[in-house]
Amino acid sequence: MKKTIPLFIVIFGGLIFVAYAFSPHKFLQDDFYNKFYVPWSYASAPFAALLGIISLSMMHSSKIKRRAPKWQYSYFFFAGFIVTALAGLIGGMQKGGLLMWMFENMQMPMSATMFSLLAFYMASAAYKAFRARSLEATVLLAAAIFVMLAQVPLGVKISKHLPTVSQWILDVPNLASKRGIALGVGLGSVATSLKILLGIERSYLGGGD
């Protein structure tokens, strides 16, 4: 009841999905997938999102209760969450509303800046890699420099052949390495899917009985 039935659902439903991928039969394509699985997935999905919201809120409220380090900032999390949620639920998602104003003038600038900060940390990581002074690190950095310089006007001013070299790096050695890795990842993911399908891998069910 606690583990066997969920396991049976995954194995039985998974095998139907294998058949769905191979067979164009109406029962599988229309009745099972379009009329049963898709609407049922959409209908149960909001509760999964709710689980995430409750989990994060519980984490922050416990941080405030325990007076954990930097607990004061958790109030900003709640302020942002409550104001945005109320703005959207009452005012709607249309352009010109408070929700979209907050999204365009607070969320977007902050997330774009957060990602742009990574440029600085990547530069420091590159410096550390270069200090390693191994031949592998040098090759990695040389490829990165060629690719980066080819995308800016300075690169073309240094040498007109730089974009060609950069494109060759992307099209030949980069392609070969990505293809090798993609094949490895593909084989690994298929093996993991098969393990789940055959009931060997059960970690997604969580611990306990």
Add this chain to the structure above:
Amino acid sequence: MSFELMSNLVGAFFTLCIFSFLYKDNPFYQMSEQLLVGISLGYGLVFTYERIFVPFLWQPIVLKHNFILIIPAILGTLYLFRFSRKLGWLSRYPIAFSMMSIGMGVPLGIHASILVQMRQGMVPIETVNLFLIFIGTIAVLLYFFFSKAHSGAYGKFVNVGKWYMMIGFGASFGMTVMARISLLIGRIQFLVNDVMGLLK
């Protein structure tokens, strides 16, 4: 003060709050970081409500009287038992329902990640570049094959795969850095053109 200027000043304030982390961790950064998480979560909640809950659950049940959808709604509420110690096992049912689609992942994964890549990798070797790609792919694959010791001539060939991967990682690194730099340029342009331009 115009509405546009006020909106841009708010954006500029939070941009500078995040950039302040470059100096060191500080209350302005901490505040904006938590605010970002809160706003993103609030937006996610509204988006899920408007785009998923209302059209796929509320309207079919209330307007179209498709009462069968009450079953997946109950199934979905079982997710919330994750927080209960005694009834936590009930949350396995909706997880199992969503995991069913893993069955589709086997044939589609074989097709997309293996067969398509193999088909593209086994074209007639007519140019030097195609030869280099073929050798590189084989060498990279063998680099992750640990059933045979990486020694002798085999070890040297396998080592070629490492060099290919280093070039590949370098190219990915370069592309990622440039993507981040373009974001940085965007933020600087926002501060200089949009905000300073309106302030002048």
